[in-house]
Amino acid sequence: MYGDWILTYPGTAYRFGPPQWPVQFVGVEVSTDSYRVDDTAVPRGDGQLFGQDFVEPGEIKISVKIDFTTAPYPVEECARLAWEARTELARVWRADAVRQTPGLLAELTMGGVQMVEGRPRRAKFDDDHQGVGLIFAELYFVPADPTAYTVDADGNSTWHEQTVDLVPPISGGLVAPLVAPLSTMYDSDRSRPFVVGGTAPAWPIIRVKGPINAGAQVDLVSRWTVRLTRALAYDETAEIDCRPGRQASRLNGQGRNVLAPDTDFSRLSMTPGPQELTLRGTSMEGTASVTVRWRETRGAI
Structure with missing residues (x-):
């Protein structure tokens, strides 16, 4: 998961993750899948009758950081660069082009390993150390279904x-x-x-x-x-x-x-x-x- 992460939707292909990008990958958590079921109780008897089960994929939480603390600039410039990167990340993750179009999905390439379709939902920022050029964030992505696609060396799903x-x-x-x-x-x-x-x-x-x-x-x-x-x-x-x-x-x-x-x-x-x-x-x-x-x-x- 330490390759390029790419959020793609019309007009945007935002890369982050490796150290060469302003937003760097820290960790990822995938919530447990949940199930909708058609089970019914056995009429006048013990147990239940099992129907068809439907999987709702768990939410993906990506932990990232914006770190300019080692950049060769005055601390004020490091703070400005960190805030600039934060602003761009917040804009991209809001994904106006996707959320305003019913049915439209974004693609998230996960560290050069696989790609999933869904929607970015929210970004939670920790700005306590922004004054020295360090910001932490948690990015949430909701998959549309349990499917994941293979990707090539460039992170593209062919x-x-x-x-x-x-x-x-x-x-x-x-x-x-x-x-x-x-x-x-x-x-x-x-x-x-x-x-x-x-x-x-x-x-x-x-x-x-x-x-x-x-x-x-x-x-x-x-x-x-x-x-x-x-x-x-x-x-x-x-x-x-x-x-x-x-x-x-x-x-x-x-x-x-x-x-x-x-x-x-x-x-x-x-x-x-x-x-x-x-x-x-x-x-x-x-x-x-x-x-x-x-x-x-x-x-x-």
């Missing part, structure tokens, strides 16, 4: 993707005699293998690009099927976001339900290991495609 095109069958041309009406509609079924890394199921973003007729379906072979209830024109793209806390469907970026009523988002994950993606449907041009994007996921925060 997006992976796989695309399957709805390619029409190869044809040798028209064969006489021709019978009206002529049709250039193609039914197609294409698949492509890929591998999901990480140690826990990944939640994908699925994008289907038209043109394709209503009733098209995307299959993760032997795991789940997503069906579209409406046709997509050549300039339309349906997006299905399966990530916890963001589960929704959109059409050209606008909220629109394009899914069959029996769609169960809780099943739309991809387990680590080999997978196979299939696009099935009918298209006039045969140029439709589906793309899945995902991040490699760790087992827990």
Whole structure:
């Protein structure tokens, strides 16, 4: 946890942690997960009937310090620099761009080890020694779900993707005699293998690009099927976001339900290991495609 900590949201990528940054990492505490349960008492009997459990991830508390006490400046300048760093940290952690936008999440890279999504909630400062250039703080971050993502050496959580095109069958041309009406509609079924890394199921973003007729379906072979209830024109793209806390469907970026009523988002994950993606449907041009994007996921925060 002693690598770079990075708080990222639109317009901001704030780094802290190692000694080269004004705000330095001291320690971290992750509160115990809590559970919401559907348990009920056994009617007229001992014990209880267990239902489904839901995990609420614990709050993350990050202890940091702003320390200019060893800087080669007069004590007044050290105090000013410490206060300046404190002001910037307070502004960044308030995260106006996030808290004013319903549903928007920030990303917190934790010491170059993993990344979690959620929201910074508050910053608590100890200014008792600010006059000599030393300030302590506790920063609180609330994860959106129990998922943590793997990061590379630069602290970035990389997006992976796989695309399957709805390619029409190869044809040798028209064969006489021709019978009206002529049709250039193609039914197609294409698949492509890929591998999901990480140690826990990944939640994908699925994008289907038209043109394709209503009733098209995307299959993760032997795991789940997503069906579209409406046709997509050549300039339309349906997006299905399966990530916890963001589960929704959109059409050209606008909220629109394009899914069959029996769609169960809780099943739309991809387990680590080999997978196979299939696009099935009918298209006039045969140029439709589906793309899945995902991040490699760790087992827990």
